[in-house]
Amino acid sequence: FGNGQSEGWDGVFDGDSVQVDYLDFHDSTYPYGSMPLSSSQTVSIKLSTDDSSADDSATGMASSRAQTKSGSHRDASAHYLTTTVTGTPSQLLENYWVGVITHELGHALGLDHTPYFQDIMAAPASTEDGSSQENAKYNWTDYKDSDGVQGGALTATLSQRDIDRAKLTKLLGYW
Numbered sequence: 001f002g003n004g005q006s007e008g009w010d011g012v013f014d015g016d017s018v019q020v021d022y023l024d025f026h027d028s029t030y031p032y033g034s035m036p037l038s039s040s041q042t043v044s045i046k047l048s049t050d051d052s053s054a055d056d057s058a059t060g061m062a063s064s065r066a067q068t069k070s071g072s073h074r075d076a077s078a079h080y081l082t083t084t085v086t087g088t089p090s091q092l093l094e095n096y097w098v099g100v101i102t103h104e105l106g107h108a109l110g111l112d113h114t115p116y117f118q119d120i121m122a123a124p125a126s127t128e129d130g131s132s133q134e135n136a137k138y139n140w141t142d143y144k145d146s147d148g149v150q151g152g153a154l155t156a157t158l159s160q161r162d163i164d165r166a167k168l169t170k171l172l173g174y175w
């Protein structure tokens with residue numbers, strides 16, 4: 001556990017260890033807000049799709065810091081993606097944190113970000129400060145292929161591209 005709120009992350013790989021934010025992790029309203037205890041529900045989440053506010057750009061975080069949390073200091077001019085996920089409240093929260101941690105473990109294996117929303121390694125922009133790798137071979141400033149897609153990090157789902165990239169890093173000797 002770490003304290004990521006001041007730096008705008010809820011999960012991070014700092015080159016040495018994977019950390020999640022202690023307060024967010026123990027906050028049942030993060031990142032989806034208060035959820036009724038119905039058996040299954042569909043909730044929306046608003047995600048930043050650019051890093052125009054440097055203080056909130058994801059420092060190695062799964063899907064950029066979720067924006068439903070009250071007190072967000074996000075720049076009003078920033079662009080957002082609204083996506084929905086379905087499940088019971090406990091499933092949604094478990095999937096969220098499994099997704100965050102899996103994404104950060106991906107970094108620990110040597111994986112950089114991709115712009116593809118369905119990947120667990122997706123990030124809204126190629127330029128991040130902090131610990132995440134920035135030597136992507138091309139740049140992007142928005143998610144690609146996000147229409148109607150439940151994000152890999154939100155649903156803790158690996159895409160075929162995630163798996164292929166992990167295999168490649170192994171072949172290249174990163175792990």
Ligand SMILES: [Zn+2]
Pocket residue numbers: 059060061062103107113123132
């Ligand atoms: Zn990342």
